[in-house]
Amino acid sequence: MRFSIKLKFSLFLALLLTLALSVLSFLVLRGVERNQTAQTEIYLAQHVKTVNLRVKQTYYTGVRLEPQAFLQQRGGTLAAELAGFTGLEVTLYDAGGAQAGTSVQEGAAPGRAPDMSAALAYALDGKIAYQRADRSLLYLAPLQGPDAQMGVVQLRYPLEREQSFQRTLLKLFLTTGAAVLVLSFLIGYLYFYRAAAAISRLKTAAESIRRAKYITAPPVKRRDELGELADGIFYMSREIERSISAKDEEQRKLQLAVTKLQALEQQQKQYIGNISHEFKTPLTAIKAYVDLLDMYDDDPELLRDAKQNIAKETERLYQMVEKVLQLTALEKYDFESRAERLEVAEALQDVCGRMRGKAERFGLTVTLEAEPAHIWMDPESFMHVFVNLLDNAIKYNAPGGTIRLRCESAEDEVRITVSDSGIGIPAEARDKIFEPFYTVNPDRSRQSGGTGLGLPLVRNLVEKHNGTITLLETEQKGSVFLLIFPSI
Numbered sequence: 043m044r045f046s047i048k049l050k051f052s053l054f055l056a057l058l059l060t061l062a063l064s065v066l067s068f069l070v071l072r073g074v075e076r077n078q079t080a081q082t083e084i085y086l087a088q089h090v091k092t093v094n095l096r097v098k099q100t101y102y103t104g105v106r107l108e109p110q111a112f113l114q115q116r117g118g119t120l121a122a123e124l125a126g127f128t129g130l131e132v133t134l135y136d137a138g139g140a141q142a143g144t145s146v147q148e149g150a151a152p153g154r155a156p157d158m159s160a161a162l163a164y165a166l167d168g169k170i171a172y173q174r175a176d177r178s179l180l181y182l183a184p185l186q187g188p189d190a191q192m193g194v195v196q197l198r199y200p201l202e203r204e205q206s207f208q209r210t211l212l213k214l215f216l217t218t219g220a221a222v223l224v225l226s227f228l229i230g231y232l233y234f235y236r237a238a239a240a241i242s243r244l245k246t247a248a249e250s251i252r253r254a255k256y257i258t259a260p261p262v263k264r265r266d267e268l269g270e271l272a273d274g275i276f277y278m279s280r281e282i283e284r285s286i287s288a289k290d291e292e293q294r295k296l297q298l299a300v301t302k303l304q305a306l307e308q309q310q311k312q313y314i315g316n317i318s319h320e321f322k323t324p325l326t327a328i329k330a331y332v333d334l335l336d337m338y339d340d341d342p343e344l345l346r347d348a349k350q351n352i353a354k355e356t357e358r359l360y361q362m363v364e365k366v367l368q369l370t371a372l373e374k375y376d377f378e379s380r381a382e383r384l385e386v387a388e389a390l391q392d393v394c395g396r397m398r399g400k401a402e403r404f405g406l407t408v409t410l411e412a413e414p415a416h417i418w419m420d421p422e423s424f425m426h427v428f429v430n431l432l433d434n435a436i437k438y439n440a441p442g443g444t445i446r447l448r449c450e451s452a453e454d455e456v457r458i459t460v461s462d463s464g465i466g467i468p469a470e471a472r473d474k475i476f477e478p479f480y481t482v483n484p485d486r487s488r489q490s491g492g493t494g495l496g497l498p499l500v501r502n503l504v505e506k507h508n509g510t511i512t513l514l515e516t517e518q519k520g521s522v523f524l525l526i527f528p529s530i
């Protein structure tokens with residue numbers, strides 16, 4: 043069975059107080075009894091003196107007899123007379139131990155008479171003897187004769203008064219004891235209630251920490267050891283929570299790093315596979331023309347055709363090598379940024395100036411609306427980004443189409459959009475266009491000299507300058523790219 047701590051404490055306190063009271067009562071009762079005995083002895087000794095005086099007086103005033111005969115003859119009357127003086131029952135014994143007279147009426151003594159022989163022998167030897175009988179004390183003292191001890195006088199002292207006083211005292215102690223027991227239990231229970239409640243709250247807090255539910259404040263506020271323990275538990279809870287969340291965070295980061303590493307490995311494998319494939323294609327075409335020229339070097343048509351195609355494929359190879367090198371440099375963190383405070387409208391004007399000729403060749407119009415804005419960027423990277431985007435807007439456009447460039451300056455960012463009225467990008471390709479070598483339509487890309495490396499390069503450059511690039515979902519025809527840079 044489980045007892046609560048407040049019950050145990052209260053019981054302990056009640057028992058402790060009751061024990062203290064019992065010891066105190068015992069000592070008081072013993073003290074009272076001793077005191078009463080001493081008082082009784084003094085009282086009886088005085089009466090014995092009176093008895094001796096009276097017996098002597100009677101002996102000397104009457105006819106001179108032997109003490110033995112005197113007692114036998116006058117003992118009865120003397121005893122009755124002395125009982126009158128002292129107010130006690132008196133019995134006289136002669137020197138031989140025989141009863142010489144008593145004030146007790148025949149048949150009046152209640153109960154069985156005690157055996158007095160031992161006490162009598164003691165008193166006959168000149169000493170005081172006591173004997174308890176029923177509810178009284180028999181006090182035996184030597185009775186002095188003219189020369190020596192004449193006999194013994196026995197006084198019966200009733201103890202009822204003392205005994206009743208002791209009984210009253212005992213009753214008082216018992217009732218006080220019971221009251222103290224109940225009261226101290228109640229007071230103890232109330233007193234320990236708060237402490238026990240605090241302990242119970244500490245227990246609950248420890249339990250919840252065990253179940254990984256950490257506490258947000260000390261469970262108890264007190265200015266004692268329990269309060270200090272509560273602070274300790276709170277501190278411990280916070281430390282455990284902190285170290286566990288740090289461990290979880292580490293684990294999460296590790297998992298993230300592992301996933302990233304795996305993805306990177308996969309990406310790299312694919313990248314290398316793509317590079318080999320993309321490089322092989324123009325090289326195969328060049329090699330085929332070289333072989334054909336080897337065989338038919340006098341065919342002027344083949345010669346013209348070969349010159350044209352070899353030049354096209356070489357240009358494509360050149361473009362690819364350049365972009366691959368740029369991308370690799372960016373990814374290996376070898377990128378050396380020469381960032382500076384760039385006036386966006388001016389830089390966009392510059393890009394448009396460069397690309398307008400090409401656009402017009404394809405029958406396209408380029409427009410620019412730019413609010414004044416400044417960003418922190420390497421001008422060469424800025425040029426790369428927008429040349430690539432405008433190049434795509436030209437490549438994937440239709441004759442008579444438009445290309446729009448807009449720059450808006452918001453509170454702390456600069457938003458640049460590049461929109462075209464071209465063929466657009468299907469929704470399923472939206473996330474893939476930023477992956478290296480991805481092309482929505484490989485044939486069209488190839489025809490236009492595309493490599494699938496333009497947008498990955500653009501995204502890398504933008505991100506290196508703390509910017510973002512997204513392809514917006516639009517209702518209108520064509521594609522809209524949104525670039526956001528922190529403004530300065």
Ligand code: ADP
Binds near residue numbers: 467497
């Ligand atoms: P590419 O050299 O093939 O243009 P990019 O990385 O620049 O490579 O673009 C990836 C692919 O995204 C392109 O092949 C093309 O299919 C698609 N694309 C990019 N820009 C546009 C655009 N403005 N309009 C339509 N399709 C686009």
